[in-house]
Amino acid sequence: MAPAGKAFFDLPVEEKEKYANDHAAGKIAGYGSKLANNASGQLEWEDYYFHLLWPEQRRDMTTWPKHPQEYIEVTDAYGREIRKLVTKILATLSSDLGVEEERLERVLGGENLEMQLKINYYPRCPQPELALGVEAHTDISALTFLLHNMVPGLQLFYEGKWVTAKCIPGALIVHIGDQVEILSNGKFTSGLHRGLVNKEKVRISWAVFCDPPKDALIGPMKEVVDESNPPLFPAKTFKEHTDHKLFKKAQAQAEAQAAKKLDQST
């Protein structure tokens, strides 16, 4: 799957632009480019490709790249393997929480559980200290599965500092996302992480986000809440959780911009 994904980004720009997304028109799937200042004033710089991978019957194949030729077949095969792994991991996490094995998968939508693929392409950056590929965040997903092209750049915030993830050939990195943190009432935590750009090499990562359907109600599960463990999060639909997070991000950006203006005018 990795060579097929990389080959897409090696295509001429005109070819890639045929798959361009259009957020303003509500078309979120496809090829996109990000060059923006984040809330801390650092430049975010990456290209990406985003499309739905699961459930199979909801895929829109017009949003999947047709070049390279093997893209669809290998990405489909990868998606099937990840889907099986999702069931296994959710069963293990459910057992750890002392609930039935199927419990987490069921609240996350069961058959309707979604997987979105995002391929991140971080260009070489001559001054990597001035730019970030993806700013510090936790994933809004339930789980995230990450593969990358062995160029270091993924960092996790651990015990008060940024730690660079090791590059282990063939290893799959699994993140707990916000939805599992909420369902477990904080027993599992959604890890803060970021993606750095590299001075010498292009970095590519493949993230599969495993999400509940938009209308699924996600709150701390009743089995993990009691008098001494009151709910730490309000129950909301996945869409409401997403909108809230986007709103807070936009607010932080606006505040940072305002502070910068004030700074410049004094």
Ligand SMILES: O=C(O)CCC(=O)C(=O)O
């Ligand atoms: O590039 C990476 O390793 C991380 C990307 C990431 O965190 C994301 O797309 O949510």
Ligand SMILES: [Fe+2]
């Ligand atoms: Fe992430």
